[in-house]
Amino acid sequence: MEADIQTNFTYLGKTFNTLNINDSSTAFSDCNSDRSGEFSSTSATSRQMLTSCATVNSDDMIEQLVSDLDSSCVDDQKLAAMELRLLAKNKPENRIKIAQAGAIKPLISLILSPDLQLQEYGVTAILNLSLCDENKELIASAGAIKPLVKALRIGNSTAKENAACALLRLSQVEENKVAIGRSGAVEMLVNLLETGNLRGKKDASTALYSLCSVKENKIRAVEAGIMKPLVELMADFGSNMVDKSGFVLSLLVSVAEARVAVVEEGGIPVLVEIVEVGSQRQKEIAAAILLKLCEDSSVYRTMVAREGAIPPLIALSQSGTSRAKQKAETLVELLRRPRSGNTASRTSDVSD
Numbered sequence: 203m204e205a206d207i208q209t210n211f212t213y214l215g216k217t218f219n220t221l222n223i224n225d226s227s228t229a230f231s232d233c234n235s236d237r238s239g240e241f242s243s244t245s246a247t248s249r250q251m252l253t254s255c256a257t258v259n260s261d262d263m264i265e266q267l268v269s270d271l272d273s274s275c276v277d278d279q280k281l282a283a284m285e286l287r288l289l290a291k292n293k294p295e296n297r298i299k300i301a302q303a304g305a306i307k308p309l310i311s312l313i314l315s316p317d318l319q320l321q322e323y324g325v326t327a328i329l330n331l332s333l334c335d336e337n338k339e340l341i342a343s344a345g346a347i348k349p350l351v352k353a354l355r356i357g358n359s360t361a362k363e364n365a366a367c368a369l370l371r372l373s374q375v376e377e378n379k380v381a382i383g384r385s386g387a388v389e390m391l392v393n394l395l396e397t398g399n400l401r402g403k404k405d406a407s408t409a410l411y412s413l414c415s416v417k418e419n420k421i422r423a424v425e426a427g428i429m430k431p432l433v434e435l436m437a438d439f440g441s442n443m444v445d446k447s448g449f450v451l452s453l454l455v456s457v458a459e460a461r462v463a464v465v466e467e468g469g470i471p472v473l474v475e476i477v478e479v480g481s482q483r484q485k486e487i488a489a490a491i492l493l494k495l496c497e498d499s500s501v502y503r504t505m506v507a508r509e510g511a512i513p514p515l516i517a518l519s520q521s522g523t524s525r526a527k528q529k530a531e532t533l534v535e536l537l538r539r540p541r542s543g544n545t546a547s548r549t550s551d552v553s554d
Contacts, residue, residue, distance in 0.1 A: 290330035332371035
C-alpha cells in the first residue's frame with residue numbers, strides 16, 4: 203500500500219492527473235517495438251553485423267532486402283525479414299523508407315507462412331513499421347489485419363505478443379477499430395489475456411483497451427469471456443496486472459452486458475477488497491467501477507453494501523486522491539439510500 207497520497211501518478215510511462223475511464227488508448231499503454239529476445243538463433247557476429255547495418259545509410263540495402271522477401275529460398279526470406287525488422291526498429295526514418303520500397307505486402311505474405319519463425323519475423327517487421335503513423339493506414343489497407351489475427355491464433359509466443367502490439371498500433375487509427383474487431387481479433391486477444399505469459403497478458407490488455415473504446419468490441423469481449431480473466435487478474439495482487447485489468451474493466455462497464463458479467467464472475471468482492479487494501483491508484487479504479495455498477499441498480503448496491511464496502515469507501519473519501527474521494531463519497535451516498543420498493547431483476551435493473 204502506498205504511504206503517500208498522490209494526485210499525479212505515472213503508469214506505463216504516462217503521467218496522469220486523474221483517472222478518466224474514457225481516456226484514449228494512448229493514455230493507457232503503449233507496446234514497445236520488437237521486445238522479444240532478438241535473434242537468439244543467430245551468432246553474436248551476425249547480431250553485431252545487423253546492428254551495424256541499421257546505423258548506416260541504408261537506402262540501397264533496403265531495396266535489396268525488399269527484393270529478397272520474394273525469394274524462393276526461405277533462408278533468404280528470413281534473413282531479409284530479420285534485417286528489415288532491425289532496420290525499422292533502430293532507425294525511425296527507415297520505417298518510411300521500407301514502406302516506400304514496397305515491403306508491406308511481402309511482409310504480410312510472410313505472416314501467412316507455415317514456417318513459424320518466418321511468420322514471427324514478418325509479424326515483428328510489420329509491428330516495427332507500424333510505429334510510424336504514416337504507415338498505419340498503409341498496413342491496414344494492404345490487408346494486414348486478418349494475417350495478424352491468424353498469428354494471434356497459431357503463432358509462437360513471440361508472434362502472438364507482437365501481433366497484439368501491431369493490432370494495437372493499427373487500432374490507433376479510429377476507422378480500423380471496427381474492422382479489427384470484426385476480424386476475430388477480440389476473441390484471440392481475450393484468449394491471450396487468459397493463457398499467455400505475463401508479457402502476452404500485458405500486450406493483450408493494452409490492445410483490448412484500445413479496441414474496446416468501440417461499443418461493439420466491448421460486447422464482443424464480454425461474449426468472448428473476458429470477465430473471467432479480468433476478475434482473476436485483479437484478484438491476484440502478485441499478477442502485476444491489477445491496474446491494467448482495472449483499466450480495461452473500467453472501460454467495459456459502460457455497457458450493461460459487462461456489468462452483468464462482472465457480477466456473475468464474482469467481481470464485486472474483488473473490487474471491494476481492492477478499495478480496502480489496494481494502492482491509491484487501484485482504489486480509485488475500483489471505486490469508479492463500483493460506482494458505475496451501482497448507479498442504476500439497487501440489486502448491485504445491496505450486493506456491494508453486503509460485502510462491507512462502506513467502511514473502506516468512507517476511508518477513501520477522506521484520504522484518497524481528489525477523484526477517488528469524489529467517487530467514494532457518491533458511492534457511499536448511493537449505498538445508504540433506502541433499498542425497499544425497488545426489487546427489479548439484475549438484468550432489467552441495469553441500463554446503458
